Amino acid sequence: MNEPVNDHCLDLLFRKARSQNGWLDKPVRDETLKTLYDLVRWGPTSANSCPARIVFLRTPQAKQRLLPALSAGNVEKTLSAPVTAVIGYDMAFYDQLPKLFPHHPGVREWVLEQPELIEATALRNSSMQGAYFILAARALGLDCGPMSGFEHARVDNEFFPQQRSLRDCFADMQIKSNFICNLGYGDPSKVFARSPRLDFDEACVLL
Template sequence: MTQTIPELALAPAAQDLLFREARTANTFSDEPVTPDEIRAVYDLVKYGPTAMNSQPLRITLVSSDEARSRLLPLMAEGNRAKTASAPLVAILSSDSDFHEHFPTTFPHKPDAREMFAGMGEARAPMAELNTGLQIGYFIVGVRAAGLYAGPMTGFDAAGVDAEFLAGTSQRSRVIVNIGHPGADAYLDRLPRLEAEHVITVL
């Protein structure tokens, strides 16, 4: 028996752009990507929900040749060439001191800043989990801008933290190459699980 899937509110062309036809790029053209384009992406995806509106994602854009030369030795060997060719690279990190940006009168919980300040290292797991959510929003936002993202966890995280995030409460989580696809940019698409393997209705 064939099950009818309801139509979504999002237009099919937008569904294709964000999901069905979106791919992870492994090579890039020389068309530039500017920090202003990523600011526009962030201005869209910042509305994605996080626990208590914690917003722990921090973005470090590697744009200059000098900064890239510091990053490349810290990438896994298989990721080095594509990171070298990407027009722009984003280091996505989690900030365990996210509470410092809370307003002094936090809606519904006015003592939130003080509460999190007293948690110390216990903030880090919350920051990491919610940064993971925001990383997903960021990748979809890059696609919404008509750009292609190549997210990677194959890098020396401790080295990246020391080289780019020293003196901060940030820890690197994912590095994303951003640009327009070049020649032979895509690997074969791997299968996705169907709904019946994922969704349980109780």
């Protein structure tokens, strides 16, 4: 039986956590990014499909490749963030199912027989993994700045090209961008006032 975490953990993950718009000049180690993914990968997905694919942009040169795709309001905070993660989803996630869901022989073929489900499954489950990503980053002491203000086609062409210039990284995959998330240590002076949230009775029904 799971034991509930204490209020400090709940504040860290939810109540006092904020989306960041500015960043301290403090690097994020590659080992921290690897630990972050090692937490994310344990979160549940449909048929353990794990469709999320992540590109971590850690250098000024990598950030410059992203800038033309960003909306104007996202440029400065992305440039100042120690790391920007491009979170995508693999439309060919089914090729990994024999490895990831081995107790269900034929699961790859079952998915391919229902092509209308492929993109919905990939998008939904990569979004779930993106939420795990944010919570795992906060649990490791990082701040997050998730963003959706960018041109998906430009990002896909630059970081997930159909021409396999990234063959060594993502061989024979069909990846699309979902969202972008800046990572680092937030500058408290650049945090906006907290926006309201819906109360339980406005968002939930007990049946």
